[in-house]
Amino acid sequence: MLKKISYTIVGILLSITCESQVTTFTSAEPIVKEKKMMYDSTTNFVGHNAESLIGQKLYVIPKTEERQKNGYLGFYKKYKYTNNSLAETRTYNLFADKTFLVEEVLPYIGVNKYHETSLVLKLKETSSDSVYYYVYDWDNPMIYPFFIQGFYEKEKDRCTSKQVVLKKKNPWENTHDEKRIPIYDVLSGLAIDIDPQDVWQVKKLVIDYRNEELAYIISNSKDQTFTVGLNAINNFRRSTGPCVLLYDEQLKKIHQSQPEMYKLIMDDKIRVGMSFHMVRLAWGNPKEIKNSSFGTLWIYPTGQRLLFKNGILESFL
Structure with a gap:
């Protein structure tokens, strides 16, 4: 009887010992880090991917003399005022020909149907400590006043030595009531008679102040020089000027x-x-x-x- 009780006690102790060796824990919820959008320098307007602009330098394209008095739209000194157009800082000289670093991309704080596609870029001027906030509309590249420095450098390397040919007109110019507008040598000012047999070579990428855009400087074997807008090549829907085709293989x-x-x-x-x-x-x-x-x-x-x-x-x- 005593022995039976002893075995029972030992069994209970063993079971307690075994149970005490079992350790439980609750695994943590997996942390899924959002993949940071990286800017690949292949476009000057990133649309919805505004986050990819963080760390990029934006250069403000100067305006023609007659448009300088209007300054620039969309710049603010304080983030909290970006929903108030009366608080815009439009002064031309504050922004023209200057470079800004994108430090943050912030939500647009206003409630306005005209800004449903807007975000706010926090910009720090690279040559000073000045900070501005720019209302960025990801759906409207026409009002975008910058070019991205990384894009400019990559495009400059990519386009140099490329070749193009010029058509005298756009194939649908009669539909759009367009006219054959003459083009002029940008160095001599003399009119250029377009010859479709001429092959032009891209010499460099520049800022065309007259048209407020990035443009290629191209030259032909006759030493004639002409500027072609960045978006003009293989563009059959432009409003005026010759049709420019990439002279690829x-x-x-x-x-x-x-x-x-x-x-x-x-x-x-x-x-x-x-x-x-x-x-x-x-x-x-x-x-x-x-x-x-x-x-x-x-x-x-x-x-x-x-x-x-x-x-x-x-x-x-």
Whole structure:
């Protein structure tokens, strides 16, 4: 009997000992860090990705003399006043030709339907301790007064030695009531007669004060010099001036091996037998593309309908 009681006590002690060796814990919730958006220097306007501007330097593009009196919109001395347009600091000389570091991206504090797509950039002037707040509209690049220094440096390296050719006009200029506006040598001031056979080389990237934009300086074998807006190359929807095409390997091959097709492209004409790429060079991108068992149909804004089969233009009307 005594022995049985002893075994029972030992069993209880062992069970208590085993239970006391069990350790419990609650694992922490996983921490998911947001991936910081990195600026890759491939565009001068980042749209919704404003966070990628943190740490970037923004240069304020100067204005033409007649527009300097209006100063700049969207700059404030105090963050708390960024919802009040009457508190804007518009003084031209405070911002023109100066560089600012983006320190933070802050929410827009006002309640205003016109600022639903806005954030606020905290900017520190690189040459002083001055701090300003800029209301950044991620949906409106037209009012953006900066270029990003990183973009400028990368684009400068990328574009140097690139080649372009000039058409005399935009293929749809009659639709937009455009005119053939003459262009002038930016060094001599003399009028330039555009020759589609001329190949121009990009010499450098500069700020075109007259047009308040970044522009390429291009020259041809005749030592004529002309400026081309940064967004003008392969842009078939510009309002005035010649149409500028990137003279890449594809266009160069057409020029050298299919001179008749090249002439049609530069004259804004199309012909049966052209490829997708050739038609784009001649007329720009269509408004609509439809694919079917019959082929690919391109529809242009003015109603022209082009039918391609296996990537080759078969008919158009």
